[in-house]
Amino acid sequence: MEFRVLAETFDRLERTSARLELMDILASLLARADASNVDKIIYLLQGRVAAPYTGIELGIGEKLAIQAIARAFGVNADEVERLYKELGDLGSVAERLAGNKKQMTLFSQPLTVERVYDNFYRIATASGSGSQELKLRLLIDLLNDAEPLEARYIVRIPLGKLRLGVGDATILEALAIARTGSREFKERLERAYNLCSDLGYVAKVLYEKGPEAIQNFKIVVGIPIRPALAQRAQSAEEIVSRLGTCAAEAKYDGFRCQIHKKGDKVWIFSRRLENMTNMFPEIIEGTLKQFDAEEAIFEGEAIAYNEETGEFYPFQMTIQRKRKYGIKEAAEEYPLKLFAFDLIYADGVDYTPKPYKERRAELEKRIKKGDVLDLSEKVIVSTAEDLEKFFESCVERGLEGIVAKDLNAPYIAGARKWAWIKLKRSYRGELSDTLDVVIVGYYKGRGKRSQFGLGGILVAVYDKDEDTFRTIAKVGSGFTEEQLVEMKKILDEIAVPHRPARVVSFLEPDVWVEPKYVITVTADEITRSPNHTAGWDGKRGYALRFPRIVGWIRSDKAPEDATTVQEVVEMYKQQRTVITGDENA
Ligand code: ATP
Numbered sequence: 273m274e275f276r277v278l279a280e281t282f283d284r285l286e287r288t289s290a291r292l293e294l295m296d297i298l299a300s301l302l303a304r305a306d307a308s309n310v311d312k313i314i315y316l317l318q319g320r321v322a323a324p325y326t327g328i329e330l331g332i333g334e335k336l337a338i339q340a341i342a343r344a345f346g347v348n349a350d351e352v353e354r355l356y357k358e359l360g361d362l363g364s365v366a367e368r369l370a371g372n373k374k375q376m377t378l379f380s381q382p383l384t385v386e387r388v389y390d391n392f393y394r395i396a397t398a399s400g401s402g403s404q405e406l407k408l409r410l411l412i413d414l415l416n417d418a419e420p421l422e423a424r425y426i427v428r429i430p431l432g433k434l435r436l437g438v439g440d441a442t443i444l445e446a447l448a449i450a451r452t453g454s455r456e457f458k459e460r461l462e463r464a465y466n467l468c469s470d471l472g473y474v475a476k477v478l479y480e481k482g483p484e485a486i487q488n489f490k491i492v493v494g495i496p497i498r499p500a501l502a503q504r505a506q507s508a509e510e511i512v513s514r515l516g517t518c519a520a521e522a523k524y525d526g527f528r529c530q531i532h533k534k535g536d537k538v539w540i541f542s543r544r545l546e547n548m549t550n551m552f553p554e555i556i557e558g559t560l561k562q563f564d565a566e567e568a569i570f571e572g573e574a575i576a577y578n579e580e581t582g583e584f585y586p587f588q589m590t591i592q593r594k595r596k597y598g599i600k601e602a603a604e605e606y607p608l609k610l611f612a613f614d615l616i617y618a619d620g621v622d623y624t625p626k627p628y629k630e631r632r633a634e635l636e637k638r639i640k641k642g643d644v645l646d647l648s649e650k651v652i653v654s655t656a657e658d659l660e661k662f663f664e665s666c667v668e669r670g671l672e673g674i675v676a677k678d679l680n681a682p683y684i685a686g687a688r689k690w691a692w693i694k695l696k697r698s699y700r701g702e703l704s705d706t707l708d709v710v711i712v713g714y715y716k717g718r719g720k721r722s723q724f725g726l727g728g729i730l731v732a733v734y735d736k737d738e739d740t741f742r743t744i745a746k747v748g749s750g751f752t753e754e755q756l757v758e759m760k761k762i763l764d765e766i767a768v769p770h771r772p773a774r775v776v777s778f779l780e781p782d783v784w785v786e787p788k789y790v791i792t793v794t795a796d797e798i799t800r801s802p803n804h805t806a807g808w809d810g811k812r813g814y815a816l817r818f819p820r821i822v823g824w825i826r827s828d829k830a831p832e833d834a835t836t837v838q839e840v841v842e843m844y845k846q847q848r849t850v851i852t853g854d855e856n857a
Contacts, residue, residue: 273305273306273313273384273385273386274302274382274383274384274385275307275384275385275387275422276382276383276387276419276421276422276820277301277304277385278301278313278316278385278425278730279421279422279425280421280855281297281298281301282317282425282436283421283424284297285297285298285436285437285438285773286435286767287822288773289770289771289772289773290773291442291738291739291773291774292741294437294438294442294773294774294775295442295445295446295449296367298317298438298442298446298620299364299449299450300378300450301313301446301699301825302446302447302449302450302451302475303450303451305450305479306479307476307479307480308386308593309385309386309389310470310475310476310478310479311473311475311476311769312385312386312472312473313390314443314471314472314475315471315472316385316388316389316392316429316436317436317438317443318438318443319429319432319434319436321389321392321396322393322395322396322472323469323470323471323472323473324469324544324545324546325469325470325495325496325541325545325546325547325549327546328393328396328397329396330392330395330396330429330430330432331396331431331432332407332411332430332431334362334431335413336361336404336408336411337362337408337427337430337431338353338356339365339408339410340408340412340415340427340805341362341365341369341427341641342417343408343412344366344369344411344415344416345366345369345370345372345373345415345843346373347369352365352369354501354553355368355369355815361428361433361511362427362428362431362433363423363424363425363427363428363431363433363478364424365427365819366418366423366424366426366427367421367423367424368420369417369423370415370418370420370422371420371422371629372819376381379533380634381417382413382417382807383417383418383419383422384476387414388414388426389416391410391411391413392410392429392430393519394406394410395407395410395430396851397649398410398589401697405851410431411426412425412429412631412723415427419511434700435766435768435772435786436507437768437772437773437774437786437787439739439774439831439832440465440471440633440832441462441736441739441776441832442739443471443584444458444461444462444465444471444474445458445739447461447474447478448461448477451478451479451483451785452483456646457483457486458614460483460486460487461474461478461486462686463489463685464486464489464687465492465498466497466498466545466686467489467490467491467497467498467685468489468491468495468497468686469495469497469498469500469545470495472487472532475672476484476487484662488730490622490755490856491569491616491617491622491624492530492533492604493532493533493534493567493568493569493638493675494537494539495532495782496530496532496539496545497530497569497616497624497684497685497686498545498685498686499530499543499545499571499686500527500614500683500684500685500686500687500689500691500692501687501688501689501692502675502688502692502693502694503688503689503692503693503694503839503842504693504695504696504705504839504846504847505624505676505693505694505695505843506695507656507695508656508657508659508660508663508695509656511656511659511676511693511695512655512656512659513560513655513719514651514690514693515676515677515678515679515690516654517652517654517679518652518653518659518676518677518679519628519629519632519650519651519652519653519677519679520650520651520652520653520659520662520663520675520676520677521613521648521649521650521674521675521676521677522611522648522650522671522839523666523671523672523673523674523675523694523696524573524575524611524648524672525584525586525590525672526573526574526575526576526583526584526590526608526611527543527569527573527574527591527593527828528542528543528571528572528573528574529541529542529548529552529555529572529573529589529610530542530545530560530569530570530571530616531555531563531570531571531572531575531610532569533560533563533565533567533568534566534567535566535567536560538555538556538559538560540552540555540556541845542828543828543829544828544829544830544833545765550599551593552593552603552608553600553603554603554607554608554644554802555574555608555610555644557644558610558642558643558644558645559644561640561642561644561845562639562640562641562642562644562645563638563639563645563745564637564638564639564640565618565619565638566619566709567618567619568615568617569615569617569618570612570614570615570616570618570620570635570638571612571613571616571617572610572611572612572613572614572648573610573611573613574590574593574608574609574610574611574649575590575593575608575609575610575611576590576592576593576606576607576608577606577607577609579610579814580615583670584639584670584671585604585606588602588844590606590608590792591671591828592606593606593608595839596732599603599819601620604695608644609644609645609646609650610644610645610646611643611646611647611649612635612639612645612646612647612648613635613647613648613675614628614631614632614635614683615631615632615634615638615647616631616683618634618638624648624681624682624683624685625682625683626682626683627679627680627681627682628678628679628681628682628683629680631676631763632650635647637692649666652679656733656853659674660828662674663695667697672696672697673696673697674694674696675692675693675694675695676692676693676695676796677688677691677692677693678691678692684700687736688836688839690752702810705791705843706792706794706822706837707733707744707792707794707795707816707825707840707843708790708791708792708829708833708834708835709732709733709744709747709790709791709792709793709834709835710731710732710733710734710741710787710788710789710790710831710834711729711746711779711785711787711788711789711790711791712730712732712741712743712772712775712781712784712787713729713730713733713765713778713781713782713783713784713785714726714727714729714730714759714763714781714782714783715729715730715746715748715762715782716727716782716783717726717756718765719774721748721756724756724760725756725757725760726756726757726759726760726763727748727756728746728748729746729747729748729759729763729791730745730746730777730779730781731743731744731745731746731747731791731793731819732744732775732776732777732787732806732832732834733806733834733835733836733837733839733840734831734833734836734837735776735835735836735837736764736834736837736838737772737837737838739832740774740775740776741774741775741787741834742776742777742804742805742808742813742837743775743776743777743778743779743804743805743806743813744804744806744813744814744816744840745755745793745795745804745815745816746779746819746823747793747816747819747820748843749818749819749820749821750793750820750821750822755824756823762789762825763783763785763789764783765784766785766786766788766789767783767784767785768784768785768786769784770784771784772784773789774787775787776805776808777805778803778804778805779803779804782804787831788831789825789826789831790825790826790829790830790831790833790834791821791822791823791824791825791826792821792822792826793816793819793820793821793822794819794820794822795816795817795818795819796817796818797816797817798814798815798816798817798840798843798844798847800812800813800814800827801813801814801815801817803815806840807812807837807840807841807844808832814837814840814841814844
């Protein structure tokens with residue numbers, strides 16, 4: 273496929289504010305793709321060259337881009353910088369210069385998607401001495417043959433400035449439409465995606481082997497599964513009335529790990545499925561020593577603890593272990609324990625369709641005693657009183673609460689279902705949880721705050737059914753002055769000229785931003801409001817009363833991992849039950 277087709281599609285996607293149009297544009301692009309390029313097209317749409325779990329990240333610095341542009345178009349770097357100041361975006365600079373050049377040289381070889389992808393892949397994987405020069409050459413090679421519009425994207429993609437706002441769910445739907453003519457096949461594609469976390473690969477299988485191969489999709493050790501998530505409850509009674517006799521496990525406030533083992537090779541994936549293998553050497557060692565299987569996939573919560581006192585450190589300490597340098601020292605200072613809580617695969621058997629009780633029994637058999645791996649603490653309860661007692665004992669010991677589990681439920685990859693229900697200590701009598709919301713814009717701030725350039729943010733929750741972000745609050749409280757300044761800086765990097773197509777909003781902030789960052793907020797209560805679009809029923813949506821930020825941007829969550837509209841509705845109902853005792857109030 274000619275890269276021109278992709279560049280024109282990007283341009284149209286960038287212009288649209290309508291989600292339906294976004295879907296049409298995508299579906300018609302994917303209808304033109306074939307088995308040899310569909311994966312590449314999908315990665316490029318997301319500004320990548322491989323699935324996130326591979327750790328292959330495409331990225332170059334501005335300096336390198338400036339040099340490449342200067343050399344490709346025969347101008348000096350100062351001129352590029354001047355134009356950058358004028359136009360505000362290096363992609364547009366390349367577009368402008370390619371336009372000038374066009375009039376001088378009339379012949380060049382048209383770029384194909386394959387060639388652009390190939391060069392980007394080599395840029396992403398270049399390492400060691402000479403890699404900067406190699407990256408520069410690869411970029412210049414593309415720019416030399418680029419039409420103006422193509423040049424815009426050849427520069428924006430590796431700079432991470434594509435900002436098309438195309439989410440995974442939208443791509444899955446567009447694929448279903450492009451290949452089968454209807455949305456219905458999306459569910460099957462989603463299941464396959466949940467088992468391999470690789471959109472490009474799912475598309476390739478569909479185009480190469482057809483829908484049947486998607487139906488028979490299998491788990492592979494070394495490729496992460498999208499994690500099962502928990503619903504929330506307000507009380508032990510609610511849990512027991514939903515699940516009856518169930519398991520209750522301690523909820524550790526640490527770092528979720530999905531561990532894969534094949535012989536003496538171990539992979540560790542985060543909740544967002546980033547490859548974290550190198551950051552946790554003691555977990556690798558613990559798995560090799562203590563997990564009894566040739567091949568396995570299991571999950572657990574890693575948490576830093578004080579070896580002297582045996583006490584767990586708070587989440588903030590554990591998260592410090594998620595860094596790239598000084599790993600050995602950090603492992604000594606804050607060693608981790610891993611509390612295993614689920615088994616996904618072992619020695620040829622896919623455990624995901626099996627009931628929890630069977631998975632847990634097998635997990636218990638396979639973990640040998642040792643220093644690092646342990647089983648999550650678990651009791652079986654039949655009454656609300658017993659569940660309450662276990663909850664209290666967990667909270668007393670400084671744990672976050674409990675996760676109750678349906679004894680008969682399968683492992684449901686990539687979904688938040690009632691098979692797991694969390695009850696946290698902060699829930700009681702207040703809003704049943706904090707919310708993780710997506711920042712979609714900001715207000716410049718008046719009066720005292722005008723000096724910071726940011727007075728508040730417009731935030732949204734995720735609508736899973738339509739893959740959009742719907743606003744729920746304007747948040748101006750809870751920021752320190754430094755945070756206001758920092759937030760403005762971060763958001764200016766991802767500012768966009770108009771409302772992104774996947775954002776549904778009645779309000780118009782001063783600056784729109786790409787829905788990218790998730791932040792945790794709390795509020796006094798959830799109310800109904802005509803101003804916000806979350807859960808909109810034609811008259812009212814849901815809003816937060818007295819919202820304020822707690823904590824900072826959650827690097828462990830993608831925008832699609834934010835609290836969903838469906839969860840907000842559930843939290844609203846729970847809140848009504850507590851206040852009035854009537855779920856239908
Ligand atoms: P939270 O902020 O409550 O952790 P989350 O969105 O990160 O929310 P949830 O699905 O809401 O994730 O809660 C489940 C999380 O709790 C899991 O992702 C896991 O990291 C953690 N966890 C701790 N202990 C357990 C356990 N015993 N069983 C399952 N999950 C557990």
